[in-house]
Amino acid sequence: MYPILIVEDEPSMLMGLKDNLEFESYEVDTAEDGEIGLNKILENNYSLVLLDVMLPKISGFDICKKARAKGIQTPIILLTAKGEEIDKVLGLELGADDYITKPFGLRELLARIRAVLRRTQNVTAGKEEEKIELGRLSVDFKSFEGFVDGEEVKMSHKEVEILHYLWNHKNKTVSRDDLLDEVWGTEYQPTSRTIDNFILKLRQKIEDDPNHAKIILTVHGVGYRLVSN
Template identity: 45%
Template sequence: MEAANKKILIVDDEQPIRTLLDYNLRQSNYDTVSAADGEEAIYKAEEEKPDLILLDVMLPKIDGMEVCKTLRKKGIETPIIMLTAKGDELDKVLGLEIGADDYMTKPFSPREVLARIKAVLRRSRSEADSSEEDQVLSSGTLTVHPQQYVAYLDGKELEFTPKEFELLAYFMQNKNNVLSRDQLLSAVWNYDFVGDTRIVDVHVSHLREKIEEDTKKPIYIKTVRGIGYKFEESKGK
């Protein structure tokens, strides 16, 4: 019942993989649409308005990374699970950095795919169904509106990827608390990356570039050597 009326866009240039995923998703009561290249993926994402996208990295015409980046630039926040045959850690970091919600390396079992889809959709639904009033988070001249997904610095709206925004909001909800990298991975990415915490460092670096006057002397996000980071309360810049 949980999958009823949920539409999944399957993007892969290999017909056997599309067929396998399509069969297993439909068996689990999902609706499906598919695309075989990057251009078709962008078109289907806009026209079909799926609830989640399974997106292969290696695609003809436009690769999966560019597809993900393009969709996010267009303001399409549909959850994306990246699929790839590569085992390169850099690919995983890059995929998540540009806005993907999860990442799976081929070969994978249909059961694992279904479990990941269920987890990502559950998280997305809980965020969308939240009825709490927008709690404004502020520190110095930095203001964040978690429910509206907007942030301002010195009155000017900032641009973040979804994960950058979620990380910043989590930092500000835990001001002055030391947060380990593993804790941040669990809270923001909701997935166990088996100790690979470089994705946190990448996102923190990007956040600093956007909110700090001097990234080498940050006033907001401080590094706690050997542990992680701490967002310090600031009364002014």
């Protein structure tokens, strides 16, 4: 059973989500404002968080940022009435795993939840190798721990998922569509700028000179290739 936290300040929306997720056999906890939600995220081990953006006390964006800064890697799906691309990009760059705009249908939400859980459980399962060393970076795919030159660094869920996929396809060209489908899924796809930003963050951890990458290469017009012996 997957424990899910819902952080939502609209009582009717909160109870509707809770009832429907419990009907689907999820274990559900709730919070009605950002402060309570953040404390619960920091103090508990959830499988996933449904997080409203517009919340009293602390916004969903700030909760996401603070949780990731504390090393919390719990998958987060943002819920918001905002539909502008800039908000989607901001949410994903702060560490959210997906984004769904109100109003949404129950079937769509359940599909998003299953997709995120499936992707994150696949990463934590470790697959072929749990720990690798790549350039300056040592990373544990199971614990999401990363070390650069021996010093611990924060690794977001998406950074680990992208690197895990590239590693499993090392020395092969991976298209942008491959990354979109395997890391973000088909329900929501970010802009190419968002993908580039994640690649840049990985290069800053891995490469001696991120401006002249030798490990994660750009294949112009196609995608990326991770080069490793």
